[in-house]
Amino acid sequence: MSILPSTRIYEGTRIPHPVPTILEVDPEKHRLDDILRVNFGPNHPSTHGVLRLVVDLDGETVAGIRAVIGYLHTGFEKNMEHKSWWKSVTYAPRIDYVAFHANELLYVLAIEKLLGIGVPRRAVWARMAMAELNRIHSHLVWLGTSALELGAISLFWYCFDDRDQILDLFEMAGGARMHTRYVQVGGLAEDLPPAFTAEARKFCESMPKSVDEYEAILDRNAIWLERTKGVGLLSADDALALAQSGPMLRSTGVDWDLRRDMPYLAYDEVEFDVPVYPNGDVYDRYKVHMDEMRESVRIVAQCLDRLDETDGEPWIADDRKVVLPPRHELHTSMESLIHHFKIVTEGFIVPEGEVYVAIESPRGEAGCYLVSDGGPRPWRVKFRAPSFAALQATATIVQGLLIADLIAAAGSLDPVMGDADR
Amino acid sequence: MTPQVEWYVSLIQAFIVINLVMATFAYLTLAERKIMGRMQLRYGPNRAGFRGLLQPIADLLKLLNKESFQPTEAINWAFILGPFLAAFTALVTFSVIPFGPGWEVGGVYIPGQVADLDIALILVFAVGSLGVYGFILGGWSSDSKYALLGSMRTCAQLVSYEVALALSVLGVVIMAGTLSLTEIVAAQDDTWWYAAPQFVGLIVFLVAGTAETARAPFDLPEAEQELVAGYHTEYGGMRFGLYSMSEYINLITLSALCVTLFLGGWHGPGFDGASWTGPLWFIGKLVFLLFIFIWMRTTLPRLRYDQLMRFGWKVLLPVATINAVITAILVVAL
Numbered sequence: 208m209s210i211l212p213s214t215r216i217y218e219g220t221r222i223p224h225p226v227p228t229i230l231e232v233d234p235e236k237h238r239l240d241d242i243l244r245v246n247f248g249p250n251h252p253s254t255h256g257v258l259r260l261v262v263d264l265d266g267e268t269v270a271g272i273r274a275v276i277g278y279l280h281t282g283f284e285k286n287m288e289h290k291s292w293w294k295s296v297t298y299a300p301r302i303d304y305v306a307f308h309a310n311e312l313l314y315v316l317a318i319e320k321l322l323g324i325g326v327p328r329r330a331v332w333a334r335m336a337m338a339e340l341n342r343i344h345s346h347l348v349w350l351g352t353s354a355l356e357l358g359a360i361s362l363f364w365y366c367f368d369d370r371d372q373i374l375d376l377f378e379m380a381g382g383a384r385m386h387t388r389y390v391q392v393g394g395l396a397e398d399l400p401p402a403f404t405a406e407a408r409k410f411c412e413s414m415p416k417s418v419d420e421y422e423a424i425l426d427r428n429a430i431w432l433e434r435t436k437g438v439g440l441l442s443a444d445d446a447l448a449l450a451q452s453g454p455m456l457r458s459t460g461v462d463w464d465l466r467r468d469m470p471y472l473a474y475d476e477v478e479f480d481v482p483v484y485p486n487g488d489v490y491d492r493y494k495v496h497m498d499e500m501r502e503s504v505r506i507v508a509q510c511l512d513r514l515d516e517t518d519g520e521p522w523i524a525d526d527r528k529v530v531l532p533p534r535h536e537l538h539t540s541m542e543s544l545i546h547h548f549k550i551v552t553e554g555f556i557v558p559e560g561e562v563y564v565a566i567e568s569p570r571g572e573a574g575c576y577l578v579s580d581g582g583p584r585p586w587r588v589k590f591r592a593p594s595f596a597a598l599q600a601t602a603t604i605v606q607g608l609l610i611a612d613l614i615a616a617a618g619s620l621d622p623v624m625g626d627a628d629r
Numbered sequence: 630m631t632p633q634v635e636w637y638v639s640l641i642q643a644f645i646v647i648n649l650v651m652a653t654f655a656y657l658t659l660a661e662r663k664i665m666g667r668m669q670l671r672y673g674p675n676r677a678g679f680r681g682l683l684q685p686i687a688d689l690l691k692l693l694n695k696e697s698f699q700p701t702e703a704i705n706w707a708f709i710l711g712p713f714l715a716a717f718t719a720l721v722t723f724s725v726i727p728f729g730p731g732w733e734v735g736g737v738y739i740p741g742q743v744a745d746l747d748i749a750l751i752l753v754f755a756v757g758s759l760g761v762y763g764f765i766l767g768g769w770s771s772d773s774k775y776a777l778l779g780s781m782r783t784c785a786q787l788v789s790y791e792v793a794l795a796l797s798v799l800g801v802v803i804m805a806g807t808l809s810l811t812e813i814v815a816a817q818d819d820t821w822w823y824a825a826p827q828f829v830g831l832i833v834f835l836v837a838g839t840a841e842t843a844r845a846p847f848d849l850p851e852a853e854q855e856l857v858a859g860y861h862t863e864y865g866g867m868r869f870g871l872y873s874m875s876e877y878i879n880l881i882t883l884s885a886l887c888v889t890l891f892l893g894g895w896h897g898p899g900f901d902g903a904s905w906t907g908p909l910w911f912i913g914k915l916v917f918l919l920f921i922f923i924w925m926r927t928t929l930p931r932l933r934y935d936q937l938m939r940f941g942w943k944v945l946l947p948v949a950t951i952n953a954v955i956t957a958i959l960v961v962a963l
Binding site: 243245264267354357358359360361363364365368425428430431433434609610611612 | 665668775845846933
C-alpha cells in the first residue's frame with residue numbers, strides 16, 4: 208500500500224474528539240441561541256434511503272452533526288443463521304441492494320473457503336464479469352443520484368438508461384434483474400445463455416462512450432467544478448484512521464485495491480489499473496468512480512474473451528455432497544436421488560471452522576466472517592459493510608460546510624443504508 | 630395621442646388576458662414536463678387525454694380536491710395570505726405588457742395592452758417586489774425549519790438580484806427615453822431591437838431574471854435535495870398550487886418583459902405584417918424564451934448559496950452598472 212505524495216489537504220487530523228462520529232457544537236454558541244437544529248431524514252429527498260443526519264446549523268453553515276443509522280435494520284445476519292447454507296445465499300444480495308452481486312459473491316466465496324471446494328474456470332470468469340458489471344451498475348447509481356443532488360437532474364436518467372442495460376444482462380443470465388442469486392456454492396446456478404457474451408460486448412463498446420459523455424457534461428460545467436472541488440475534505444491519515452476503503456480511500460491518495468493487492472477470483476490474470484487521486488474531495492471521489500467504470504469495462508471485456516474460450520466447459524463443481532445433481536440423473540441413479548433429497552431438505556454440511564473473506568465491492572472492502580459448527584446452517588454470519596465504515600467519516604468531512612455541500616459530501620460517501628444497517 | 634379606451638373594453642380585455650395567462654401557465658407546466666422528458670430519454674406525461682394534453686387540467690383537479698391542511702403552530706393569517714399575495718402580484722404585472730398595436734373593431738378601440746401607464750416599467754418592479762412578501766410570509770409563518778431556511782434564501786436572493794435586474798434595464802430606458810412599455814416597443818420599430826445595442830443588458834437581464842424567478846440553476850429557495858421544498862414545504866392542495874402558479878406566471882411575465890424590452894415586443898423581425906400578426910410574433914418570441922429557461926433547467930447543476938450571492942453582487946451588479954453608465958455616455962455623446 209502506498210500513499211501518493213499530495214499537496215497537504217489540511218494540517219493534522221479533523222476527526223472529532225472524543226467520539227469520532229459526532230461533531231459537537233461549541234457550547235458558547237448554544238448559549239447564545241445561535242444554533243438551529245435541523246433534522247435531515249430519515250425521510251428526506253437526498254439521504255440515500257433512511258440515513259438520518261441531525262445537523263446543528265449556524266446560519267447556513269454546518270456547526271455540528273450526528274449521523275443516526277439503524278432505520279433499515281432488517282436482521283439479515285441473524286436470519287441467515289436460521290436458514291441452511293444454500294438458502295441463506297438469497298439474503299446476501301439484499302444487504303447491499305445496489306451492489307447485489309458483490310455481496311452474493313462474497314458470501315458464496317466464504318462458504319466455498321470453509322468447504323474447500325474448487326470452482327470451475329468458466330464459473331470464475333462469469334462471476335468476475337458480473338462482479339465488474341455490478342460495479343459499473345453501482346457507480347452509475349451513485350453518479351446519477353449525486354448529480355441529481357447537485358441539481359443536474361438530467362444525468363440521473365442518462366445513468367439509469369445505461370444501468371438498465373446492465374440489468375438486462377443480469378436478467379439474461381439469471382432470470383432476475385436484481386438479487387439474481389446466480390452465484391451458487393461451487394459455481395453458477397446455471398450456464399450462461401449462448402448470446403450473453405455477444406450482448407455484453409455490445410455494452411462494453413457503448414459504455415466507455417457514455418462515461419466520456421458524462422464526464423463531458425460535468426467536467427466542462429463551471430458550476431459542477433465549483434460545487435465539488437475542495438468540498439468534503441478527508442486526508443489520507445484520517446481516512447486510514449476511520450477504516451475507509453474503496454473509492455473513499457483511493458480519492459485520498461492511498462493506493463489500495465483488494466482486487467490487485469489481495470487477488471481473489473482471477474483478478475491476478477487480468478489487466479487493469481487502479482485509479483488514485485490525491486485531493487480527498489468530492490470531485491476526486493467522482494473522478495475515481497468515473498475511472499473505475501472505464502477499468503471495469505476493460506476487465507469485463509477480458510472476462511468475455513475467456514468465457515468464449517471456455518464455452519461448453521462445466522460451470523459448477525462436480526461435488527455431489529454440495530452441488531445438486533443434474534436433473535436427468537434423478538430418474539436413473541438412486542445415489543443422485545438421495546443426494547438431491549438431502550441437499551434440498553437438510554442442506555449440505557459445512558465443516559467446523561471460521562473464516563473471513565474480503566472482496567473489493569463497489570463501495571470498498573466488503574468482508575464476510577463465517578463460523579460453522581459443522582452443521583447444515585451457519586452458526587454465525589457477520590458482514591463487514593463498507594457503507595457503515597464510510598458513514599464513520601461523516602462528521603470528519605462536513606466540518607465548516609454549507610448545507611448544500613453537506614448533501615454533496617454525504618452523498619459522496621456512497622452509503623447504501625441496507626448495507627450500513629443490515 | 631392614443632384614443633380613449635372604454636371601461637368595458639378594459640374589463641373584458643383584462644378578463645381575457647388573465648385567462649390567457651392562466652392557460653399559458655397550465656400548458657407551460659405540461660410543455661416543461663414534456664420537453665424535460667424528451668431531453669431525459671423519457672416520454673413525459675402522456676396518459677391524460679391525447680398525448681397528455683389534459684394533464685394540466687388533471688393536475689388542477691387533483692390539487693383542488695386535496696385537503697388544505699396547515700401545521701398547528703403556523704401563523705394563521707400569514708399562512709393563508711402568503712400564496713394569495715404571491716399569485717395576485719404575479720397576475721397583476723402582466724396587465725402592462727403590450728402584446729399588439731391596438732385595433733379598431735366596429736368603432737370601438739381595443740388597445741394592445743390592458744393598461745398603458747407612463748411608469749409601466751416601475752410598476753412591474755414595484756409589484757414584483759411586493760410579490761416577494763408572499764414567499765417570505767409563507768415560509769416564515771409555516772413553523773418549519775426547512776420553510777424558514779427556504780424563505781430566508783428567497784428573501785436574500787430576490788432582493789440581491791432585483792438590484793441587478795433593475796440596473797440591467799436602465800440601458801434600455803436611457804436609449805428609449807421613456808418608462809412606458811408601449812413607447813419602448815414603439816422605439817424599436819424600424820430599427821435594431823435593443824437586444825443588439827443592449828446585448829450585455831439582455832444577458833444580465835436573463836441571468837438575473839432566472840434568479841428572480843428562482844429557476845435552475847438558481848433554484849436555491851426550493852432546492853428539493855437540500856430543503857425538501859423550501860418555503861412551500863408545509864403547503865398542500867391549491868395553496869401549493871397558487872405558489873406554483875405564481876412562480877410560473879412570474880416566469881412568463883419576465884419572459885414577456887424581456888421580449889418587450891429587448892426583442893422588439895410585438896414587432897416582426899424587420900417588417901410588420903397585418904396588425905393581427907403582432908400577438909403572434911409576441912407569443913412566438915415568448916415561447917422561444919420559455920424554451921430556453923426549460924433547457925437551462927435540464928442542463929445545469931445548482932449553485933451554492935454563497936456562490937450565488939457572490940455572483941449576484943460581484944459579477945452581475947458591476948456589469949449592469951457599467952453597461953448603464955456606458956449607455957448613458959454614448960447616448961449623450963452621439
